[in-house]
Amino acid sequence: MEISTQHLYLYKDVRRLLLKRDRFTNDVMDNAPMNKRPMKLHKGVDNILHFRVFNPDRTPANVCDTTVYARIIDLDSHELLIERQVHKGTAKGFMSLEILESDLTDIHVGLYKIVLVKSDNLLPGVVGEYTNSAFYTDYSNNIDMTVEVTDQANRSPRPSIIINNDEWTENRYFDTVSNMRQSRFFTEAIPTPRARGMISNLHSFSVQADNYTGKLKVYGTLDQTPNPDISRGWFNIKAYDDADYIDFIEYTGTRFFSFEGNYMWLKFVYFPDPTENTGSIVKVIERS
Numbered sequence: 001m002e003i004s005t006q007h008l009y010l011y012k013d014v015r016r017l018l019l020k021r022d023r024f025t026n027d028v029m030d031n032a033p034m035n036k037r038p039m040k041l042h043k044g045v046d047n048i049l050h051f052r053v054f055n056p057d058r059t060p061a062n063v064c065d066t067t068v069y070a071r072i073i074d075l076d077s078h079e080l081l082i083e084r085q086v087h088k089g090t091a092k093g094f095m096s097l098e099i100l101e102s103d104l105t106d107i108h109v110g111l112y113k114i115v116l117v118k119s120d121n122l123l124p125g126v127v128g129e130y131t132n133s134a135f136y137t138d139y140s141n142n143i144d145m146t147v148e149v150t151d152q153a154n155r156s157p158r159p160s161i162i163i164n165n166d167e168w169t170e171n172r173y174f175d176t177v178s179n180m181r182q183s184r185f186f187t188e189a190i191p192t193p194r195a196r197g198m199i200s201n202l203h204s205f206s207v208q209a210d211n212y213t214g215k216l217k218v219y220g221t222l223d224q225t226p227n228p229d230i231s232r233g234w235f236n237i238k239a240y241d242d243a244d245y246i247d248f249i250e251y252t253g254t255r256f257f258s259f260e261g262n263y264m265w266l267k268f269v270y271f272p273d274p275t276e277n278t279g280s281i282v283k284v285i286e287r288s
Contacts, residue, residue: 014050014094015039015145017116018136019061038111038146043104044154049097049147051086051116053135060093067119068135070097072112072147081107086116109151113144160287163187163268165280182274185281189226189265192288203266204258205239205286211252211279214272215245220263230267237261245271252279 041047049070053061068086073079082103086095095116116135134143168185175182192203207216218239219230227233239259240246246257266288270281 014052015137017051017053018139019053019055019063019118038148039114041099041104041147041149042153043107043109043149043151044101046101047099047104049099049114051095051097051135053093053095056139060091062092063095063118064088064092068095069117069119071115071117072099073115073144075111075113081112104149107149109149112147112149114147115144158193158288160285161190163284163286165282168270168281178274180274182271184269184271186230187268187284189221189228189267190286191265192263194262195224195264201260201262202258203261203263203286203288204256205268205284206254206256207246207248207281208254208283208285209248209251209279210282211250212248212272212281213250213277213279214270215247216268216270216281217245218259219267219269220261221265221267223264226265226267230269234267237263237266250276250279 039049041049053063055061066088068088070082070084070086071080072082074081082099084097084099084103086097088095117132118135119132136143137145168187171184171186172181173184174180205218218237219234220237221227221234223233236244237259238244240257246255266286268284268286272280
């Protein structure tokens with residue numbers, strides 16, 4: 001057996017910024033760019049970008065009393081995509097920007113620019129009047145940096161689960177209301193994202209029927225291993241209009257439903273009307 005070891009690294013990619021009191025000063029100390037590599041934001045996870053601010057003489061700048069915002073901007077359209085307040089660190093000159101997984105949901109993979117802007121009171125003690133100025137990324141008065149959005153950590157949605165008409169299991173039971181034996185049809189236990197170690201509580205499903213008259217119920221369980229007996233460990237989920245079941249009367253077509261809950265497993269059961277039904281459930285499609 002071949003054993004392969006991959007080294008991983010946990011570190012802070014700290015970007016240097018320049019705080020100039022006079023933005024029109026031609027500083028000739030050093031004209032080399034301080035941030036040549038693009039920063040990276042990864043879809044599918046939360047991200048933290050780190051910055052350290054320096055004065056023109058290369059001493060750490062005091063930004064403790066400064067309100068700072070970061071703007072992520074589309075390179076082509078110049079549209080403002082994200083604006084977030086930056087957190088100041090305990091050490092002098094250190095700042096960090098948190099970009100959550102949800103912030104990147106609708107942002108495509110590619111290159112963008114990021115600008116950090118500080119907001120100061122225009123007049124000391126006067127609220128509501130502010131002046132904005134930028135942090136420089138080099139000694140040539142440039143203020144933007146490049147950030148790359150990647151999908152290295154992004155995950156694809158789970159494929160929908162399709163239960164066709166011939167995949168249901170019939171079970172005969174005695175109905176105490178009608179005082180007669182009837183049929184009900186079960187699906188296999190369907191794992192939710194929680195059963196696979198993920199956190200998700202939104203579920204949706206569609207029901208395609210052909211002239212169907214009867215009921216359909218949704219059951220859930222919190223057990224790690226689902227019991228094959230629906231009466232043990234399973235409970236009825238109110239998936240539609242706060243009712244225990246969904247009613248169909250000679251229905252042909254497709255209906256859509258959604259509900260929330262942190263269940264481990266789901267199971268669908270339909271109960272055709274023993275006297276009125278002449279149709280069937282054609283298909284159920286479930287997606288969590």
